[in-house]
Amino acid sequence: MSGPVLRAEGLGYSVGERALLQGLDFGIAPGAPSFVIGPNGSGKSTLLRLLHGLLAPSQGRVVQAGIGRQAMVFQKPVLLRRSVTQNIAHALSLAGIRDAARIPAALEEVGLPHLAHRPARLLSGGEQQRVALARALALHPDILFLDEPTASLDPAATRAVEAILARAAARGMKIVMTTHDLHQARRLAGEILLLHRGRLIEQAPAETFFQSPASAEAQAFLRGDILE
């Protein structure tokens, strides 16, 4: 295992006087998926946007090491008013990638080759999220950020997305994902980062975290208690 691909150093983010994240110091190693979990309002989505570069930190910095391309999938898929194929082609064009063969390959990967020429925004919620995943996967990112990508999906669509992510991770793509679904984290995560009130409470291998959480907050969170 090599060093971290991402490192947060004294990372903080504030809106006005309100600190959404503060004093975060951690590394994200390559390999199995890293899951950021925590109660609502703990700062999971903000952290992901900082790591991806969509937000500029108020304090500290994010250091990236050896990351070429990165992509992000949002909770609510934002697809252009175009066909499925054109959505992926647009992303490839923005990235300066001219390899059109990636489009059918990505659609095959998410199981939607039959919808290639359909208007993307008229698909079901689950299909739209898989198109958003195909768009991200077509970029062949070294690291893929996902912000609760299955939060609005039914169990079948959730399983489909999880299977896609498991295959991507098995191919060596680093996945950093937020979720509020502990079962999902158990199924997919290699590492857990628990956030609470904008602070990193615990970072541990998934197995260790779920079997013997070190912090009182983690123990309470796993019990389903409301964190104070």
Next chain:
Amino acid sequence: MQDLGAAFQQALGLVAAGDAGLWAIIALSLRVSLTATLIAACIGLPLGALLAVARFPGRQGLLVVLNALMGLPPVVAGLIIYILLSRSGPFGALGLLFTPAAMVIAQAVLITPILAALTRQVLEAMWEEYAEQLRSLGSGPGRAVRTLLWDGRFALLTVLLAGFGRASAEVGAVMVVGGNIEGFTRVMTTAIALETSKGDLPLALGLGIVLMAIVLGVNAAAQLLREASARWSG
């Protein structure tokens, strides 16, 4: 009422017979308004898209000016353009006053703020939805403007049609800068005003019928485009 009925019948007769004078006026009207709409679109659409995407000092002030210009009285616009194009004006040497080109300029000046403001409204809502995703994909402002203009094309076509409708219905400014010269700068609206003042109701009504048909056609096209947009983009 009998006079009005007779005038209406004569008007329909003129339209149906393809009266050369009437159709020359209609052709010039369409040429002037379509050209003005094209010019205004080339300026107003990118400007509106840029205002939807970009945040810069003075943007709010620019928006206030743009919205105020939407209500610019046509005769005032015509007067300013008249002064600019008159022989002693800064552009007098171009010899554009009392030509169709001057009428195109006047209509373009009037509808460019309308197209820009409506474009901004349409695309700003789209930008709120797209912004984070496009930034994540590495899109800069210039590329984002192009993406928004393309994805908003159906809505923007209705904006263009609204601009064309406004241009073709314009009378004050084109009267001032065009001069309403028969066979040269006489368009539907100025002809209607003139023929009505002369008491030639059949020709005025005939032109009015065609103008109304164009306005109705434009609105029907806008409606069809809205429906097509809903079917395609959801």
